[in-house]
Amino acid sequence: MKSEAETGHGGRIDLANLERTELEELLRARGVEPFRAAQLLRWIYKRGITDFDRMTDLSKALRASFREIFAISTPRCVARDRSTDGTEKFLLELSDGRRVESVYIPDTPGWTFCVSTQVGCAMKCGFCLTGKMGLVRNLTAAEIAAQVRVLAAELGLLDARFTVVLMGMGEPLHNYDQTMKALRILGDPAGLALSPRRVTLSTVCVVPGLDRLAQEPYMPNLAVSLHATTEAQRDLLVPLNRKYTIADIVDACRRFPLKRRSRITFEYVLLAGVNDSPEDAGRLVRLLAGLRAKVNLIPLNEAAGIPYHRPTDEAVNRFAQILADHRLTVSVRKSRGRDIRAACGQLIVEGPARSAGQRLAIAMGDGGPG
Ligand code: SF4
Numbered sequence: 001m002k003s004e005a006e007t008g009h010g011g012r013i014d015l016a017n018l019e020r021t022e023l024e025e026l027l028r029a030r031g032v033e034p035f036r037a038a039q040l041l042r043w044i045y046k047r048g049i050t051d052f053d054r055m056t057d058l059s060k061a062l063r064a065s066f067r068e069i070f071a072i073s074t075p076r077c078v079a080r081d082r083s084t085d086g087t088e089k090f091l092l093e094l095s096d097g098r099r100v101e102s103v104y105i106p107d108t109p110g111w112t113f114c115v116s117t118q119v120g121c122a123m124k125c126g127f128c129l130t131g132k133m134g135l136v137r138n139l140t141a142a143e144i145a146a147q148v149r150v151l152a153a154e155l156g157l158l159d160a161r162f163t164v165v166l167m168g169m170g171e172p173l174h175n176y177d178q179t180m181k182a183l184r185i186l187g188d189p190a191g192l193a194l195s196p197r198r199v200t201l202s203t204v205c206v207v208p209g210l211d212r213l214a215q216e217p218y219m220p221n222l223a224v225s226l227h228a229t230t231e232a233q234r235d236l237l238v239p240l241n242r243k244y245t246i247a248d249i250v251d252a253c254r255r256f257p258l259k260r261r262s263r264i265t266f267e268y269v270l271l272a273g274v275n276d277s278p279e280d281a282g283r284l285v286r287l288l289a290g291l292r293a294k295v296n297l298i299p300l301n302e303a304a305g306i307p308y309h310r311p312t313d314e315a316v317n318r319f320a321q322i323l324a325d326h327r328l329t330v331s332v333r334k335s336r337g338r339d340i341r342a343a344c345g346q347l348i349v350e351g352p353a354r355s356a357g358q359r360l361a362i363a364m365g366d367g368g369p370g
Contacts (some may be wrong), residue, residue: 012071017142038190045191048153105366111162115147118170144182173209209260223265272311281322293327
């Protein structure tokens with residue numbers, strides 16, 4: 001049985017949860033020309049219009065009939081915070097009252113939207129606040145795609161060439177089908193036409209999910225959250241490692257089909273005194289030998305309840321230098337939006353409006369993006 005989020009409101013079908021082929025099929029079954037699907041997607045994704053009455057290239061009769069058949073679920077923006085560095089954090093309320101945060105980062109190098117794939121996360125990474133709350137629920141494809149649609153509309157960027165990173169709350173490969181469906185919806189040429197080259201999926205590496213991803217026609221850039229160089233260390237930091245080890249992950253990366261000129265990004269959250277030693281850097285070099293790889297170092301953004309500390313700038317530079325000396329491309333992630341708690345691992349929102357009194361701390365934990 002489908003949930004309310006999947007079927008829309010009052011028994012109507014949620015058009016936001018449909019990719020074009022499904023929509024065409026539904027229209028055809030109702031005697032409506034399938035090309036109307038592209039018209040609808042254009043209104044919703046290119047123009048940000050979700051009111052059928054404003055879709056002026058549809059006849060009045062068609063608009064009335066669509067109003068009866070379809071809902072277009074759209075998360076409500078309930079708060080918006082702007083950092084002094086231009087980063088903006090959006091608090092979005094979903095149809096069941098749950099809330100997620102999505103972040104707009106203005107110059108990385110273009111415009112980037114960081115979106116979530118789950119409310120909470122089951123992966124329980126030791127340095128991540130989201131992991132502490134466990135998994136509340138998966139987001140639907142509509143809810144994942146709508147974060148991009150809502151942010152782009154709010155910011156007047158529906159026509160811009162922005163990028164999307166799946167680095168918010170949740171592990172995308174743990175909500176595989178809805179995540180990939182959302183990407184297909186966002187990639188539709190009649191809508192936002194988001195090319196997979198402008199999408200990065202970040203994962204702690206559910207290996208069977210990675211192997212499935214390798215078969216996808218719509219294949220985003222891949223960022224693997226490694227965070228450790230020994231199995232014992234990663235068992236501690238990323239409990240999923242007990243199931244899919246570093247060795248499994250490196251093997252899966254070696255067989256992952258990369259497009260010409262593309263590389264896998266390995267993300268590595270640096271924790272003082274835990275995984276930031278020169279020995280760690282040396283092991284990381286050896287682990288990635290022969291892979292088309294680049295490394296993104298993420299000095300931890302400290303947060304209450306997280307038992308780790310940010311390394312000194314000297315330790316970060318020393319680590320980066322060792323990787324660079326071995327011809328690895330390395331970047332150190334700038335911390336954005338710290339003053340509005342929008343930096344990696346710092347996003348906190350209050351819980352669902354419905355559960356009065358229950359304050360649920362939700363943190364977007366891209367301190368090790370899932
Ligand atoms: S780092 Fe990512 S995968 Fe790990 S708990 Fe946080 S959100 Fe989940």
